[in-house]
Each structure stands twice: as structure tokens, then as C-alpha cells.
Amino acid sequence: MxxxxxxxxxxxxxxxxxxxxxxxxxxxxxxxxxxxxxxxxxxxxxxxxxxxxxxxxxxxxxxxxxxxxxxEDKEYEGTLTLGSTTSTQDRQGEVLEEKPVSAFTAAEIDSAFGKFTGAFEQIPPMVSAIKKDGVPLYKLARKGQEIEREPRPVHVTSYEVHRTELPEIDFTVNCSKGFYVRTYAHDIGRLLGCGAHLSALRRTRSxxxxxxxxxxxxxxxxxxxxxxxxxxxxxxxxxxxxxx
Missing domain, CATH: 3.30.70 (Alpha-Beta Plaits)
Known part of the structure; x- marks a missing residue:
């Protein structure tokens, strides 16, 4: 034996x-x-x-x-901050651009979140663990390199906006595997025209x-x-x- x-x-x-x-x-x-x-x-x-x-x-x-x-799908609670985009799409990156934040209505904010519901594509951030020629992208990003990334299919089952105290927005999102919440925040800010980054994140379910x-x-x-x-x-x- x-x-x-x-x-x-x-x-x-x-x-x-x-x-x-x-x-x-x-x-x-x-x-x-x-x-x-x-x-x-x-x-x-x-x-x-x-x-x-x-x-x-x-x-x-x-x-x-x-x-x-x-x-399996996951649930996150997060906060995005409008008005500034960063190199990592979150608060730990360098600020790349700052723009004034309009007095968005609850309906305008909900409409922006609603555009990223169901099936759509995300471009993975440079600080992801996806590999290029065997090297994780985040290692290339640390060297100041940026390469073209292919969009990837993701899915958002549901979302909820809990608090809006501009420039901050608190939200919950239920999403598929491979979903980048930092990119979600970045893309919502881009859609609203003022930019945004993810300033807090907590995973509550997997x-x-x-x-x-x-x-x-x-x-x-x-x-x-x-x-x-x-x-x-x-x-x-x-x-x-x-x-x-």
C-alpha cells in the first residue's frame, strides 16, 4: 500500500x-x-x-x-468617488485627471449604473493579474508599461445605489466571475463625463x-x-x- x-x-x-x-x-x-x-x-x-x-x-x-x-458569482459593496481618475482606477493610484462634478440627480446616477447591467464587456485594468507572455499585467504596470487589453465578457445581475453625497456614491453590485469593480467605477465616471475611481470595496458574498x-x-x-x-x-x- x-x-x-x-x-x-x-x-x-x-x-x-x-x-x-x-x-x-x-x-x-x-x-x-x-x-x-x-x-x-x-x-x-x-x-x-x-x-x-x-x-x-x-x-x-x-x-x-x-x-x-x-x-461562482459575487457581491460587493463599494464607494466610487467622482471627479478624478487614477492610474489604478482606485484610490491607491496616482491621480491622472480631475474634473468638476455636476449636481447629478438620482435619476442620472441610476441611469449611468443601469447602462452596466446584464451582459457587457470590460477592458481589464493594467493592475490585473491577467498575464501577457507569462508576465502578470500588474508587474508590467509597475514598470510604467501599458499594453492593449482585449475586452472580456462580464455580467451584472443587479445593483443598488445606497448613498449619494457627491462626489461619493455608495453601491452594491452582484456580478459574474472576472468582474473588475474598479473598472466598473471608472466606466461609470467616464459615462457621467467627470471620471471616477473606486475609493472603498468590500466583498460580501461569493x-x-x-x-x-x-x-x-x-x-x-x-x-x-x-x-x-x-x-x-x-x-x-x-x-x-x-x-x-
Whole structure:
């Protein structure tokens, strides 16, 4: 019998994390590897350092369904700031252009959001992880390079504007895999004629997973390993959730 069949199985499942700001998704994976004492951990869908919210960690045998989980639709809460465009399409980039912001009505703002509903195409930002000749675009962007990107099909199921205190607009968007919320904010600003960038972002759902069972990064760092194991969504639970 192969040696690995005698070895004890490590943890397997999905651990939902509420990512804190100013850290990368890779940082969270590194913390989880230490906390759970296992190397076989991946994540489903990168969150930028600026962003907070739901980061799904696939652990052990759950890494086999990573692509499946990543393919599901997602929900984000965000804030866009009108009047300035940036090099990264979010608040962490350099300001490229500033324009005055008109006194837009609620109907005008809703109309702009409504133009990006259903199926349409986005041009991925230069700070994306899409690769050109094997090199991620964000690495080229750091060198000051910009290359032509092909538009990609995306889908917005629904959106809601929660607060409008110009130049800021708070919104929720339910969208497909591969959707760039920073580009969504940028394109809405372009349509309104004054430009915009994404100034805050929080992922609140991915597929059927929400923040309800999420563990904070602080608990991941300092909590008992037993508590983390209990918080994990098992493969059996995932099968039931997906109707398998």
C-alpha cells in the first residue's frame, strides 16, 4: 500500500476569512498556513490590499474544487468617488485627471449604473493579474508599461445605489466571475463625463458563502487551532449547499 495512505489526513474544507485592509490575499494564506500547520492552502479570488471582506481559503482536499468555487458569482459593496481618475482606477493610484462634478440627480446616477447591467464587456485594468507572455499585467504596470487589453465578457445581475453625497456614491453590485469593480467605477465616471475611481470595496458574498461564518484575521492569527477547525466549512457541507 502506498505510504501516503498510512499518513494522517490534514484539515480539509473551506475557511471563510473577513480580510482586513492593507494586506494582500497572499498574506492571509501565509497566516493560515502557520495557524493550521498545513501548506496545502489556496484562495478563491484575489482581494486587493485596499479591499476588505470575504476571502475563501481552500484547504487540503478542498483545493481540488478551487476553480469550481471561483467560478461562482459575487457581491460587493463599494464607494466610487467622482471627479478624478487614477492610474489604478482606485484610490491607491496616482491621480491622472480631475474634473468638476455636476449636481447629478438620482435619476442620472441610476441611469449611468443601469447602462452596466446584464451582459457587457470590460477592458481589464493594467493592475490585473491577467498575464501577457507569462508576465502578470500588474508587474508590467509597475514598470510604467501599458499594453492593449482585449475586452472580456462580464455580467451584472443587479445593483443598488445606497448613498449619494457627491462626489461619493455608495453601491452594491452582484456580478459574474472576472468582474473588475474598479473598472466598473471608472466606466461609470467616464459615462457621467467627470471620471471616477473606486475609493472603498468590500466583498460580501461569493456563491452561497457569506460573511456570516467568516473568521477575522486577528482570530486567524491568535485564535486556537481547534476553533479554526470548527469554523471550517466541510466538503460534505459544500456538497449539500451546491445540491450535489
Amino acid at each position: 502506498p505510504k501516503h495512505e498510512f499518513e494522517p489526513l490534514g484539515p480539509s474544507g473551506v475557511l471563510l476569512i473577513d480580510k482586513a485592509p492593507d494586506m494582500t490575499s497572499h498574506d492571509v494564506v501565509a497566516i493560515a498556513r502557520r495557524a493550521l500547520n498545513t501548506k496545502k492552502i489556496g484562495h478563491c479570488g484575489t482581494l486587493d490590499p485596499m479591499a476588505t471582506g470575504l476571502l475563501m481559503l481552500v484547504i487540503g482536499r478542498a483545493t481540488k474544487i478551487q476553480d469550481l468555487l471561483m467560478s 456563491g452561497k458563502f457569506t460573511l456570516e461564518r467568516a473568521v477575522t484575521v486577528d482570530a486567524l492569527k491568535h485564535g486556537p487551532r481547534e476553533d479554526l477547525m470548527k469554523a471550517m466549512v466541510t466538503l460534505a457541507e459544500i456538497s449539500l449547499m451546491r445540491g450535489a
